[in-house]
Amino acid sequence: MTTNKEIKPDAFSTPKIDLEFIIRRCTIEDLDNVIEVNEKELPEDYPYFFYKSILDDFSECFLVAQNRKGEIIGYIMWRVEKSPSINSLKFINKGHLVSIAVSEVYRRRGVAQALLSNSMTAIKKYKIKQYVLEVRVSNYTAIRLYEKFGYKIESIKQNYYRDGENAYYMIRDTK
Ligand SMILES: CC(C)(COP(=O)(O)OP(=O)(O)OC[C@H]1O[C@@H](n2cnc3c(N)ncnc32)[C@H](O)[C@@H]1OP(=O)(O)O)[C@@H](O)C(=O)NCCC(=O)NCCS
Helix, strand or coil, X not given: CCCHHHHCCCECCCCCCCCCEEEEECCHHHHHHHHHHHHHHCXXXXXXXXXXXXXXXXXXHCEEEEECCCCEEEEEEEEEEEEECCCCCCEEEEEEEEEEEECHHHCCCCHHHHHHHHHHHHHHHHCCCEEEEEEXXXXXXXXXXXXXXXXXXXXXXXXXXXXXXXXXXXXXECC
16 A cells, blocks of 8 residues: 555655665654654653644654654654853754654664764754753663764763653764
8 A cells, every 4th residue: 555654755865774764754643653662662751742842843853764664663853942052151052852762673773873863964954053962871772872973971960860860961063
């Protein structure tokens, strides 16, 4: 059966490392599936309206990974916020990574890498100066991923998560 999703009008480049998935922009029809991936893969859950508002405001960098069957196997979403630069009192636009997850069976095949790299390019349209994110101090896998993309630990946010775990605040300047 042919669906609109298979037409992929605004698909991003298909990564060479794995031809079994594509990266494309998220649509409103994808949100339930994005939420499903989030709820399976991450302890942080958000209400539907939260995803919808990110999609409304920052759709350029809300991306999904889709397998050949048209199933959503991963997503990444960002928001843009104005906050003081670390080195000066000037306010700058920062791209804040809200969430990324890849379904467990599809991991270690470059899906997160493709989501991160395409979304980091896409979010530049919002004229950001820096990428920022929080990650659980125990989340070795994600920390390695971010380090691979040049993110550095800037500070620790104590009790950042609901269960009391600390977060690393990681940043990377845009180039
Ligand atoms: C973190 C996550 C998104 C990575 O997804 P993925 O598609 O498996 O990652 P990729 O295959 O693109 O890997 C890219 C890089 O991440 C790092 N990485 C990924 N999995 C890793 C693992 N099991 N051990 C060590 N490093 C790992 C590596 O640097 C890897 O590059 P390499 O393959 O050249 O070594 C995935 O594990 C996930 O969804 N975890 C649960 C949700 C989560 O923790 N999200 C982050 C919240 S801040």
